[in-house]
Amino acid sequence: MHPQLPRHRPARRFRRATAALLRRFARDEDGALLIFGLYVFLIILMVGGIGVDLMRFERDRSELQYTLDRAVLAAADLDQPLPPKDVVRDYFSKSNLGEYLNEPSVVQGVNFRNVSATAQAVIPTQFMHLTGVDTLTAPAAGAAEERVPKVEISLVLDISGSMRDHGRMDALRPAAKNFVSMVLKGDAKKNTSINLIPYAGQTNPGPWMFDRLNGVRFGTTGGDIFPEWSEGIDSVTLWFDRDGDGDIDYSAKIEGYPAGEVDGLNKDDLDDYFEYAVDHLRRTDSELQSDTDVVGATIQGGTRATEFFSADGSAGSGPTDIDEVDAVIQFDAFYASVIRNDLASCPEISSGDFTRAGLPSEASYAQVAHFMNWKIASAVMDWGWCPQNQSSIVYASNNETQINDMIQSMRMHDGTGTHYAMKWALALLNPSANATFEAMEEDGLIPEEFANRPAAWTDTETVKYIILMTDGQITEQVRPKETLHPKNPTNELNEGRKDDRTQITSASTNVNRFYTQCNLAKNPSRNIIIYTIAFDAPSDAKTQMKTCASSASHFFVAGTKDIAEVFSNIARQINELKLVN
Template sequence: MLNVRQKSGVAGTNQGETDQQFSMRKVFSNWRKSEKGSMTAFGIFIVAIMVTSAGLSIDFMRQERTRVQMQQNLDTAVLSAASLLQTLGAEAVVTDYMSKANIDVDYNLSVNVSEGINFRAVDATATATLETLFLGLLNIDSLGITVTSGAEERIPNLEISLVLDVSGSMGSNSRLTNLKTAATQFVSTIISGGSGGTVAMSIIPFSSSVTPSQSVIDAITMEDNHDYSTCIEFADDDFSSSSLDLDSTYKRAVFTSRYSDTGSGDFDDADDFNQDWRSCYMDEYFELLAYSDDETVLYNKIQGLLAQGSTAGHTGMKWGTSLLDPEFQAVTNSMIAAGVVDAAHAGMPVAYSDTNTMKIIVFMSDGNNHTQRRFGSDYRGDNSVVWKAEGGTGVWVEGSFDRIYHRYSSWSSSNTGYEYACSWSNYYCTYTEGFYADPDPYYFEKNGNYYGVATETWYNSMTGMTFENLSWEEAWGLMSIEYYESVMGSGAATDWGSTSARTGSQSDTLMSANCTAAKDRGITIFTIAFEAPSNAETQLNNCATSDNHYYDAQGTSITSVFSSIATTIQKLKLTL
């Protein structure tokens, strides 16, 4: 039985389908049945994909554009905020920059600031949500944006040893005058013209020796065999290290002078020691100045320098490196306690591993290292030939020849040349009465006889007196070598100036070793040969950190040399 279902509309349509829908379905059906229709459907699909992709790209491009805008403005903001010259609060600076950037989305901003006396670090993060236009087709209604930026400005601290030759030759050709001008401008550039950071500058004048202050000596272990001076006589091995060994006992240098100012000189009168030939200079203007950032103090130190003595550059360099070595911290504390160094410099010198501090030596000399005069064991230690009177009735003086007489005539004579005949049977002699002479404060002993320094008289007996035998170190502080030899004869001068002395060549070797030790520790060394001979130029060039750290100066050009070094130091600070 054939059942026929009645439908409204055009024959062949589906139930409920309108004529228009039927027509469209028929068209698509025909397209499916033909190759042309299949290609058209594929084309529509491709077009749809392309349109969708373009829409997605637009949203992602909008996201990237906004991200770049936020990143650029945040970078600029944190750079400005991190500047140590910035007087406004870092967070306020970042916020202000971002608010004026015309960013077309709402954002959240967080800023973290870390800062100290010589650094400021700023980190910032900005987040935003961008509503999409086309990604909603994929149920993505928004895209997140996060940008971060950080900036830090850190000005390194400076520890500087300014090691300056003040030997006698610096008094020639206006060298010392030109040096004072140059060094003063250097201090001004480093202290006042710098770009932040703390500065601790030490000034180490050197000639025949270097004179540390008593507060330095109080903090180290040193021989206690005299108190005339504070100079140290370093051993050769000491120059292989950049530091002082505070566990060692250092040898205190003898205090004397080769010559006196007045003839052979006076005993117990150090003021009569010839200045140019002293073994150690205890005048205040020769003392090293440690750790100062006070321009006036540094200026006054430089302006007070005088030119005297010979050249011992190795000793100057040794003190220059020691004042930058962290082992010196205990000495710094001693100087702070003595009121010599400001408490702000506690903890200096800092550790070599402190990347926030630059350690620099600026070394200037106008000449070769000279023979460094010193005594050997024959003139050091206990049991000198000098005795100090401590008490008694005085030195007993035997009666002396008065007159010789002939027993059988009236002939007599006071001529001591006839004393030999006193024992002859035909002659007899008279003598003055013995007595106790007023004691001299000091006596020299030679072959059983004693020379009184006040009476300038030799005695053959010390009966009636008590004495203290001085050590050689105590005795030398009371007399020049010239005076000693006028009483005792020659020998001491040869030992001091030749036999036991350190030659200039040996001093060069020791200075080179100390320069190497300092450079191995990361200390930057600038050297200046100021109208110096060729050997000195070679030594200073080898000591410098590099050829670019060595300078040759003539006349007033030393000012531009110091200026160039100061500029280089400032540039190094910015790249540390």
């Protein structure tokens, strides 16, 4: 009997062999790094590709944003003559990006323009599509606005005699004129008013303002003591009390009046020259002293009855018989001694006015004498510590020609009274002057559109600036002891007349008054922006200008070579155009 063979033996061997093979394969590590490397390579390739796509995206997005920013800035410029939307489209077209631009938006008014735009570029990916991202969208958005606020500027220019040195005035004129042209350029003119304030030893507000402040011209009564003689004056007799006992004891007649008018005064209104006449007689008549009391005057002329008037304006009777008098002079002799009081119009501002931010507000003001302290350079200077009327303040003007003609023609004068100029610069930005501006508009001195200026301090649509330039430090204030001294219009006080001179305020007092006005202007409730320029100035003047400026960055030191750039820089800051997004 044969032995029985195991059943399915080949199958069992196969299974055992297969299991062994699998066990060996599982234990065998040959080739594992290659597979891992393939995975890493694929990952690196994917990340690098994403980086390339992102770099392309950022490049295109940056170009799109850069083009958009330039486009809206150019379109928002109020001086841009082309339609704003066309400007934006043109920028994108020239950059070959026109297909990506959406419709621009423009909002504009009388004094502003806002231009906004968006753009969107769809960028196909080269590698990221492997991850399912087929495109990237590059957005760009921006807006620009130029808003011309209502601007009020006080432009204060030193015209003292030292400005003639080293070509300073020759450099100043074109620099200041260019500043005016820049701030009045284009639509800005509609909303910008400039007070041009030249100054020397004093500041001349002009005849109109002098009268509004109740200024009293020297040589006059400053009132209405004597009537205007409608039929024309033939003679005036002045009555004096030499010994002070209250009784008239001396008389002097002025006769020989001309039939026609005379320059500088109204010969038929004694108020216009009463003090002149009294002063002339006191100086020329040996019977009179400089302090002899004048009691009154008798006026005779035409068919009107000869009449006496008290010098103090009080009612009362007096002598009318003028046939026998103690002295007789001719009108021409008297008139030749008259110092013209209509050449300049500076009021003697009080100490109290320098503690306030508004216009001078005392009941009345004496007129500054017509004199020079330092030797005149007559080729380039006019006579006067107070600038003459042709170099007085120009109020609230946007007339570029008017302002620049004044800058070109203004003449230099004597002294450096920067505190007076700063007083006027601040006062003419103070809303308390509004009634005065309305009156100036009614009299044709300023444009109708500026009748409601200065704007309120709280008006957020209005920006106020003071630009102050000087070449010297603030000095003491001197005056002739006698306002009507006959040498005042011809001989400088410092040239052999020092005994005729008196100091009314020291330099330190004037500097303190200047700083007070600067601080009033910089008060947060007013928030006036003050730019100052020390033009070839000594150290004291630099200190004064730096202290007054709104900040150190608002203070400039300039010479003849860069004064134009300084003024242009300030104008650019005033006109600044900014991106709003």
